[in-house]
Amino acid sequence: xxxxxxxxxxxxxxxxxxxxxxxxxxxxxxxxxxxxxxxxxxxxxxxxxxxxxxxxxxxxxxxxxxxxxxxxxxxxxxxxxxxxxxxxxxxxxxxxxxxxxxxxxxxxxxxxxxxxxxxxxxxxxxxxxxxxxxxxxxxxxxxxxxxxxxxxxxxxxxxxxxxxxxxxxxxxxxxxxxxxxxxxxxxxxxxxxxxxxxxxxxxxxxxxxxxxxxxxxxxxxxxxxxxxxxxxxxxxxxxxxxxxxxxxxxxxxxxxxxxxxxxxxxxxxxxxxxxxxxxxxxxxxxxxxx
Amino acid sequence: xxxxxxxxxxxxxxxxxxxxxxxxxxxxxxxxxxxxxxxxxxxxxxxxxxxxxxxxxxxxxxxxxxxxxxxxxxxxxxxxxxxxxxxxxxxxxxxxxxxxxxxxxxxxxxxxxxxxxxxxxxxxxxxxxxxxxxxxxxxxxxxxxxxxxxxxxxxxxxxxxxxxxxxxxxxxxxxxxxxxxxxxxxxxxxxxxxxxxxxxxxxxxxxxxxxxxxxxxxxxxxxxxxxxxxxxxxxxxxxxxxxxxxxxxxxxxxxxxxxxxxxxxxxxxxxxxxxxxxxxxxxxxxxxxxxxxxxxxxxxxxxxxxxxxxxxxxxxxxxxxxxxxxxxxxxxxxxxxxxxxxxxxxxxxxxxxxxxxxxxxxxxxxxxxxxxxxxxxxxxxxxxxxxxxxxxxxxxxxxxx
Amino acid sequence: xxxxxxxxxxxxxxxxxxxxxxxxxxxxxxxxxxxxxxxxxxxxxxxxxxxxxxxxxxxxxxxxxxxxxxxxxxxxxxxxxxxxxxxxxxxxxxxxxxxxxxxxxxxxxxxxxxxxxxxxxxxxxxxxxxxxxxxxxxxxxxxxxxxxxxxxxxxxxxxxxxxxxxxxxxxxxxxxxxxxxxxxxxxxxxxxxxxxxxxxxxxxxxxxxxxxxxxxxxxxxxxxxxxxxxxxxxxxxxxxxxxxxxxxxxxxxxxxxxxxxxxxxxxxxxxxxxxxxxxxxxxxxxxxxxxxxxxxxx
Numbered sequence: 001x002x003x004x005x006x007x008x009x010x011x012x013x014x015x016x017x018x019x020x021x022x023x024x025x026x027x028x029x030x031x032x033x034x035x036x037x038x039x040x041x042x043x044x045x046x047x048x049x050x051x052x053x054x055x056x057x058x059x060x061x062x063x064x065x066x067x068x069x070x071x072x073x074x075x076x077x078x079x080x081x082x083x084x085x086x087x088x089x090x091x092x093x094x095x096x097x098x099x100x101x102x103x104x105x106x107x108x109x110x111x112x113x114x115x116x117x118x119x120x121x122x123x124x125x126x127x128x129x130x131x132x133x134x135x136x137x138x139x140x141x142x143x144x145x146x147x148x149x150x151x152x153x154x155x156x157x158x159x160x161x162x163x164x165x166x167x168x169x170x171x172x173x174x175x176x177x178x179x180x181x182x183x184x185x186x187x188x189x190x191x192x193x194x195x196x197x198x199x200x201x202x203x204x205x206x207x208x209x210x211x212x213x214x215x216x217x218x219x220x221x222x223x224x225x226x227x228x229x230x231x232x233x234x235x236x237x238x239x240x241x242x243x244x245x246x247x248x249x250x251x252x253x254x255x256x257x258x259x260x261x262x263x264x265x266x267x268x269x270x271x272x273x274x275x276x277x278x279x280x281x282x283x284x285x286x287x288x289x290x
Numbered sequence: 291x292x293x294x295x296x297x298x299x300x301x302x303x304x305x306x307x308x309x310x311x312x313x314x315x316x317x318x319x320x321x322x323x324x325x326x327x328x329x330x331x332x333x334x335x336x337x338x339x340x341x342x343x344x345x346x347x348x349x350x351x352x353x354x355x356x357x358x359x360x361x362x363x364x365x366x367x368x369x370x371x372x373x374x375x376x377x378x379x380x381x382x383x384x385x386x387x388x389x390x391x392x393x394x395x396x397x398x399x400x401x402x403x404x405x406x407x408x409x410x411x412x413x414x415x416x417x418x419x420x421x422x423x424x425x426x427x428x429x430x431x432x433x434x435x436x437x438x439x440x441x442x443x444x445x446x447x448x449x450x451x452x453x454x455x456x457x458x459x460x461x462x463x464x465x466x467x468x469x470x471x472x473x474x475x476x477x478x479x480x481x482x483x484x485x486x487x488x489x490x491x492x493x494x495x496x497x498x499x500x501x502x503x504x505x506x507x508x509x510x511x512x513x514x515x516x517x518x519x520x521x522x523x524x525x526x527x528x529x530x531x532x533x534x535x536x537x538x539x540x541x542x543x544x545x546x547x548x549x550x551x552x553x554x555x556x557x558x559x560x561x562x563x564x565x566x567x568x569x570x571x572x573x574x575x576x577x578x579x580x581x582x583x584x585x586x587x588x589x590x591x592x593x594x595x596x597x598x599x600x601x602x603x604x605x606x607x608x609x610x611x612x613x614x615x616x617x618x619x620x621x622x623x624x625x626x627x628x629x630x631x632x633x634x635x636x637x638x639x640x641x642x643x644x645x646x647x648x649x650x651x652x653x654x655x656x657x658x659x660x661x662x663x664x665x666x667x668x669x670x671x672x673x674x675x676x677x678x679x680x681x682x683x684x685x686x687x688x689x690x691x
Numbered sequence: 692x693x694x695x696x697x698x699x700x701x702x703x704x705x706x707x708x709x710x711x712x713x714x715x716x717x718x719x720x721x722x723x724x725x726x727x728x729x730x731x732x733x734x735x736x737x738x739x740x741x742x743x744x745x746x747x748x749x750x751x752x753x754x755x756x757x758x759x760x761x762x763x764x765x766x767x768x769x770x771x772x773x774x775x776x777x778x779x780x781x782x783x784x785x786x787x788x789x790x791x792x793x794x795x796x797x798x799x800x801x802x803x804x805x806x807x808x809x810x811x812x813x814x815x816x817x818x819x820x821x822x823x824x825x826x827x828x829x830x831x832x833x834x835x836x837x838x839x840x841x842x843x844x845x846x847x848x849x850x851x852x853x854x855x856x857x858x859x860x861x862x863x864x865x866x867x868x869x870x871x872x873x874x875x876x877x878x879x880x881x882x883x884x885x886x887x888x889x890x891x892x893x894x895x896x897x898x899x900x901x902x903x904x905x906x907x908x909x910x911x912x913x914x915x916x917x918x919x920x921x922x923x924x925x926x927x928x929x930x931x932x933x934x935x936x937x938x939x940x941x942x943x944x945x946x947x948x949x950x951x952x953x954x955x956x957x958x959x960x961x962x963x964x965x966x967x968x969x970x971x972x973x974x975x976x977x978x979x980x981x982x983x984x985x986x987x988x989x
Contacts, residue, residue, distance in 0.1 A: 008792025011784040015802070015865075019809055022820040022862065025830035029823035035577045077720040084713035092717075095724045100916075101970045102732060103923030105944045106963040110731025112409065112948065113738065163727040200716070231815050231926035236948050238395055238406070238417045243926070246815045248397055251546065251933045252370065254553030254574075258823045261816035268811050276804055397934060401950035408951075476827060494849050501934060503952035545851045546934035555827030556851060556933070676954065683759040 023265065030258035042259040046249075052260075055245035056228075062158070062241065063227035066165040067220045070173045073166070075216075078177040079208055082186050096174040099167055104232035107164065112237070115160050164233045169226055173219040180215025181208075221275040225268050351444070354613065355387060357606035363390045364607040367406055367419035368398035372549070372569050374464055375627025382623065383614050389607055392416040399505030400424035401676075407437045411601045420608040422597050425506020427668035429460035429595040438597040441609055443616040448636035452664075453593055460597040463615060464565075464629035467652075467660050468514040468590040471547075471567035475578040476558040483586045484518020484532070487559070493540050497547035497557035499566070502675060502682045510592045511561040512682070513663065513671040517588025523663045526671035530685040537686050553578055563592065564652055565628035584656050591662040593632075618642055625651070732967065739960035751957035755965060759938070760958075764965065767922055767940040770853065774860040775917035781861070782868020783910060790876040803873060806866035813863035818930035821859045825850045856928060856937070863927075864917050871916065875909040875984065912980030919973040922966070940966055 033041040046052050081089050099107075189211070193203045209216070231243030246264065250257035358364075364383075371377035373396075380391055394406065394417060403422040410418035424432065432438045433455065440458040453462035470487075472480050477495065481487050487496050500508035512529040521528025536542040545551055547560030549570040560567070564582060571580040596615065598608045614620050621631035625647055637643050663671070675681045742748045754760070789799040812820070824831050827844060835841045849855055879902055887897045925941040932942075940962060946952045947959040 005793045007784075008788035008794055011781075011788040011792075012794060012798060012802075015781070015785045015788075018862070019805060021831070022817075022824045025824035026820040028830055033577075073720045073723055076716045080713040080716045085717070088717065092720070095720075095728065097974065098724075098728050100919060100923075101974050102728070102967055103925065103941060103970065105923075105925045105941045105948070106735065106966050107728075107731055109944060109948055109959065109963050110733075110735045111727065113734045114730050160727075163723070166723070167727055225811050229811065229814060229816070231930070232945075235929075236945060243815055244395075246819075247926075247930050249550070250815065250819050250930060251397060251548040251550050252372070253550045254577075257550065257819040261819045261823070264816040265808075265812055265820075268808055272804070272808050272811065276807075399950060401952065405948075405950045494844060494851075501946065501950075501952070504946065504950035543849070543851050544937050545932045548933060551933050554822055556822060558827065676952070679757070 023262075026258050026261045026265075030255060030262055033255040042255040043263075045253075046256050046259050046263065049256075051240075051245055052242075055240055055242040058240055059228045059230075059234075059242040060224075062162060062165060062239075063224045065162045066169060066227055067223050069162060070166045070169050070219075070223065071216065074170070074173045074177050074219075075208065075212065076204060078174060078181055079186070079204065082178070082181045083190060093174070096170040099171060104164075104168070105236070107167070108233055108236040111160055111164060158237070158239050161233055161237050161239050164237070165223075165227050165230065168230070168233075169219075169223045172222045172226070176215045176219035176222070177212060180212045183215075184211045218275045221271045225271040228267060228271075229264060351613070354606060354610055358387065358389060358604070358610040361389075361604040361607045363392060363416075363604055364611055365392045365394060365416055365418060365420045365603060366611075367394040367422060368396060368400070368403050369393060369423060370396040372566075372573050373627070374565055374629045375569070375623055378626065379615065379620060379623050382619070383611060386614070387610060389610075394419055399500050399508070400428040401504035404428060404432055404435070404437060407432075407599045407601060408435075414603040418601060418603050419599055420602040420604050421611055422599065423463065423594055424597070425510065425668075426462070426593045426595055426665070427509070427672040428506060429455065429597060430665065430669065431672075432597055433459045437600055439600045439602070439605070441598050441612060443612050445616045445633065448633045449616070450632065450635070453632060454595075460595040461616075462593045462632040463596045464624045464631045465591055465593040465662075466563045466565040466629050467584060467657065468511055468592065469562060469564040469567050470583040470585065471552060471560040471562045471570060472581045472583060473552050473555065473558040473578050474581050476555050480581055480583060481559065482583060484515060484588055487518075487541060488535060488539055490539065490541075492559060494543050495558045496536060496541045497543050497545055497551070497560050499547045499560055499562045501546065502686075506592075506594070507563060507566075508561075509672055509675050510563075510590065512675050513668070514561070514588060514590030516671075517590055517661065518585060523661065523667045524670065526674045529671070530675065530682065533682075534685045542686070549574060552580070568628040568652075584652065589656060589660040591657075591660040593662065622647070628652070630657070735960050735963045735967070739957065739964040742957055748957075751955075751961035752964075754955065754958050755961050760943075760962065763938045763940045763943050763962075766853065766938050768969075770857055770860065770939070771918045771921040773857050774864045774921045775914045777857070778861050778864025778917050779868050779910065779914040782865035782913075783872055785865065786869045786872035786876055790873055791879070799873065803870060806869040810863045810866040810870070813924070814926035815930045817859060817862055818927050821850060821855075821862070822931070825855070825858070851932060851937075856931060859927060859931060860921050860924065864921060867917060867920060868913055871913040872909065875906065875913075879905065908980040908983040912977045912984060915973050915977045915980065919970050919977070922973070923970060 030042050031038045031040065033039060033045070077092060081092055102110075186208075189207050190203055193207050198206070228242055230241065231247060234241035235244045235247065242264075246257065246260045249260060366380070369376045369380065371380070380393070383389070384391055395402065398406065400422075403419060403424055406417070406419050407422070422432070422438070438459050440455075442458040443461070446454075446458070446461075449461055453465075455461065470481055474480070477492070479491060481489070481492065486492075498508040498511050499505070502508040502512055512533060513523065513526050515529035515532040516523060516526055519528040519532040533542065543557060545556050547557035547562065551557040552560055552570065553574055562570075564584060567580070567582040571582060574580055596612060598605065598612065602608045615624075616633065618637065621633050621637060622643065624631040625634075625637075625643065628651060630651070631637070677683075739751050740747055740749070742750060755764075785802065788794055789802050821829075823829050825843075825848075826832065827850075829850075832843055835843050850858075883901055884897055887901050892900070923941065925945060928937055928939055928942055929945065931937075943953070944959060944962055944966070947962070953959055953962075
């Protein structure tokens with residue numbers, strides 16, 4: 001099929017230029033903090049900025065919780081739809097496609113409307129010893145300090161934000177898990193497990209989850225990529241994530257945002273590259289904030 | 291086999307990274323109950339003379355400090371670190387009283403701040419602002435909407451009468467004049483006046499420093515343009531018309547102008563408060579070189595006001611913050627940020643302003659020419675500019691390409 | 692293997708109880724969807740028909756006809772159509788190049804991987820990348836100025852305008868197209884081309900009568916998806932303008948959320964409702980075309 005080769009090469013090269021030129025320009029721009037000299041000063045500024053560390057950490061934690069919630073919701077659902085309730089499949093798929101119909105801005109609008117009051121439940125200062133301060137994963141670690149300081153503890157757990165992120169990653173997780181389920185013979189495995197006396201939770205935990213490892217991992221990586229780069233929810237719901245930080249830096253600094261873009265790109269490359277490594281049959285996925 | 295091993299290793303790495311990330315932000319800003327020095331007043335002592343306006347009853351102040359420390363945190367909003375030297379003020383407050391400060395949305399405009407109070411009425415978490423710093427016209431609006439609570443700082447008497455609410459709901463904090471902030475690398479011929487901005491050589495170069503529907507700075511710039519368009523401060527339509535002309539000529543660029551955009555060249559000319567422009571000039575350190583021009587024919591003065599949210603999660607911390615800001619120490623830090631702090635006259639009279647800082651301020655003659663709109667003019671201007679049907683949205687916004 | 696013998700017959704789960712388990716198992720998912728998807732959407736729907744007192748009114752919908760709002764919708768729709776078509780065509784040719792264009796073997800996985808990355812690069816970092824490239828002090832701008840002596844900004848180009856934004860949007864539009872069209876183009880079997888040639892068709896006729904009709908639903912469907920993708924975009928435009936003074940529907944809604952700029956809550960809801968309606972229509976269009984595609988391309 002050598003016909004049209006010139007055309008093909010032309011488009012390919014054009015595509016490559018359009019892809020790579022902005023990346024190269026960004027990298028070049030990020031090295032020019034010091035007038036007339038190429039240096040990594042912008043990167044140093046970024047990495048030593050406390051807000052960057054906090055933003056990145058916060059986003060990573062958000063992605064962790066999102067993955068957990070999403071898996072807990074999606075895997076059993078996909079399993080049962082696959083196994084027992086195929087009629088429900090169109091409904092479930094439609095739900096997972098909702099993030100495309102309801103853009104992030106609109107969903108935020110609705111979420112705030114419904115849950116603004118709910119902050120009284122989720123965000124009230126509880127004069128008690130229970131602490132779920134976000135930045136300490138097992139809340140108990142902070143418990144000691146809190147009791148010692150005898151300060152009121154705020155339950156500022158970003159439930160709505162995590163819910164929003166979960167909704168955002170529904171399509172990709174569901175597709176990954178669904179593909180994974182299709183690849184294994186769910187029915188036979190389930191029946192085999194049942195014949196050995198396993199009940200459903202055991203089946204899910206010992207049979208389904210392990211076989212879905214690759215799919216779950218790919219979904220997880222994609223979620224990380226999405227959540228870390230996300231901007232709209234974090235900005236409008238006012239949480240100190242990485243996205244709003246980058247935007248803020250962009251408004252106030254000239255060279256650091258270019259450095260941040262390069263870093264952001266590197267992170268995306270890393271996560272999606274790992275995804276490709278573990279699931280080579282997946283031909284790339286589209287995800288993320290717009 | 292090796293793939294499985296790599297798989298296990300990378301999963302392990304991911305999990306460890308997550309946990310590590312979770313564990314690292316050790317609360318370095320945790321309140322230190324024993325570290326704060328006990329001080330009856332919040333003022334440094336450049337002179338030894340007793341200051342009748344500066345000495346609240348020692349016990350009341352101590353009680354306030356105690357109560358604030360119990361709350362442990364302060365939520366501030368819309369305070370960029372390089373706005374009027376807020377960086378030093380925030381750090382100074384943290385150091386002095388050991389409280390943690392949550393900086394909400396430093397990019398927010400005045401309308402955003404009011405909206406944040408509204409949206410977080412029942413929320414006691416870190417998204418609900420305790421204190422706000424808004425444009426002059428937004429003070430009465432906040433009071434009308436019952437979003438703020440009254441508090442008179444100990445130095446209340448030395449705040450000029452016409453720059454505060456009689457009942458203590460809001461109070462001026464600092465002022466400056468509208469200027470042109472110019473990137474000298476990209477603009478060879480520096481505009482000196484409002485009419486210069488309309489010249490074709492500045493195509494696509496003139497920007498506002500905020501969204502004119504939300505940001506007091508941007509609204510003030512539009513209002514200020516009335517002076518440049520031969521109008522009176524009573525009628526902001528002249529200012530809107532000026533921007534319509536600017537937009538039609540293609541000189542207006544719909545990017546929000548900040549230090550970063552100025553340096554990158556997206557907004558080579560920004561309409562900005564002089565103190566901010568000067569602050570940016572310093573922080574950019576000559577890359578690029580910045581010139582701050584106060585327009586010849588229309589010097590527009592603007593005041594900002596402080597207020598405490600009626601729904602503040604930490605009311606005592608908020609009050610302590612106010613005491614700090616209105617103390618001599620706080621006011622002089624604001625002066626360091628090139629503003630005229632509200633108690634300027636009082637500070638000058640008592641000769642507590644360091645000479646070198648006073649020298650850095652813009653020349654007094656320019657300030658003598660400055661016109662400060664009164665509350666009614668400001669309210670009218672704000673109403674017109676933000677009006678959906680007749681204001682920015684209609685006159686300019688609809689055509690912004 | 693004594694379990695099966697221990698208590699007699701192995702506990703075969705009855706049909707009803709396992710169905711019950713299944714339905715129960717779906718409950719968390721549906722509860723979540725109701726709580727965080729349907730309730731917010733419903734609230735927008737209801738609120739857009741309410742005025743400040745809570746009574747039913749069409750006023751908000753009518754207010755949508757304000758010139759400012761119409762302009763916002765027009766801008767959003769225009770940019771979405773332009774980038775859908777532009778990105779669609781560009782993406783299609785790229786996809787064609789690596790599937791049927793006789794490129795070396797590595798080209799395709801390279802392109803699809805990179806498309807995956809590029810489409811996730813959207814939003815905040817993308818805006819800064821383009822500013823670094825085509826901004827007033829961007830690399831390409833400076834290149835043109837220093838090497839070719841052309842000042843593109845004086846010549847009328849402006850990254851911070853409608854057309855500039857379109858250019859930026861294309862960066863995540865055509866990777867999306869590539870990712871959708873490469874598997875679709877796989878469905879164009881070689882045998883069909885050979886059969887057509889056997890019957891004497893030339894390249895143009897092959898495309899006009901055989902390939903296009905098969906590929907067209909997929910092509911159109913993807914373009915519709917691109918349209919929706921661009922219509923709902925917020926972060927990119929917001930970051931490009933440093934805070935969003937450009938007149939797009941998403942930006943106006945965002946400004947409304949953070950600062951009551953419309954001075955009319957109901958109008959904000961009506962705006963959001965309008966967006967949802969347009970997006971739903973595009974998704975329906977896409978699904979319909981997808982089903983037509985599946986007829987030929989399994």
